[in-house]
């Protein structure tokens with residue numbers, strides 16, 4: 637499915653994974669079934685589920701609505717939403733990712749009908765003054781859970797995706813795997829049946845301890861350090877837990893003889909080289925008991941062309957330059973504002989890329 641195409645929404649409430657079975661003639665003018673406005677916004681999470689929280693603004697493209705709110709105020713916004721209550725939103729940057737999670741869930745339910753070890757997607761919004769019936773109709777249509785965040789509260793989850801870097805930083809500080817999601821101008825088409833998740837190494841899966849040496853003392857000292865500590869695992873980065881969660885679900889497929897046909901594929905795309913620095917990365921993953929399906933050691937080369945080949949549903953990096961490079965290739969890229977290079981003090985005096993026009997914030 638083309639994520640830029642709003643034909644993904646259907647009128648009969650079927651879930652995202654089955655939207656490829658849509659009836660002919662369904663199009664952007666499809667209407668949503670109005671749902672009862674329910675204030676029970678946080679139903680219990682299924683046991684052992686891997687929770688993925690996405691903000692409504694990254695799941696759906698609500699740019700027009702946002703503009704109406706910013707330019708005309710809340711009253712006009714409410715009026716506009718009321719008039720369009722049964723109209724689907726266009727897909728946002730997280731839409732294909734969520735759809736792929738649902739496709740994995742469908743396969744898991746076939747293999748393990750009794751198990752609740754699945755992805756559990758929760759749509760987050762912090763619109764406290766007004767509960768948007770149109771948004772609720774859209775969320776219910778896709779059979780997703782909904783959670784309204786109040787004040788500065790953080791929702792504990794295996795992964796949190798938002799367009800708001802302030803909220804993402806707060807979540808990271810609380811130890812939650814979190815990233816700021818950006819919208820490329822045109823999103824590259826991705827697989828509907830196999831989830832591709834791509835991680836950077838340092839500052840994402842790994843801590844930034846070695847990167848700090850590289851930044852302060854240069855390449856030679858960095859390589860010397862990696863050689864000396866070749867067998868000493870790197871510290872945990874903020875997304876390590878999410879890779880672990882993916883690995884747990886992958887093993888369920890392997891257990892049923894579906895290693896070759898596993899609907900979850902993980903990738904490491906790192907600026908490390910295949911030599912000394914790559915060996916430490918491999919040793920670290922091995923010591924954690926974690927597997928990556930495919931690793932690309934780029935030795936500092938741009939990541940965009942490799943990502944274009946992988947076509948990930950989501951790519952995580954702690955450097956905005958890589959996020960921007962990926963977005964230019966149409967990849968849905970997320971910034972992980974972690975480590976010294978992303979600290980507020982380090983950023984003083986340099987451009988805050990999070991507010992740069994490219995890629996635009998969802």
Ligand SMILES: [Mg+2]
Pocket residue numbers: 836837838839840953954955
């Ligand atoms: Mg990095």
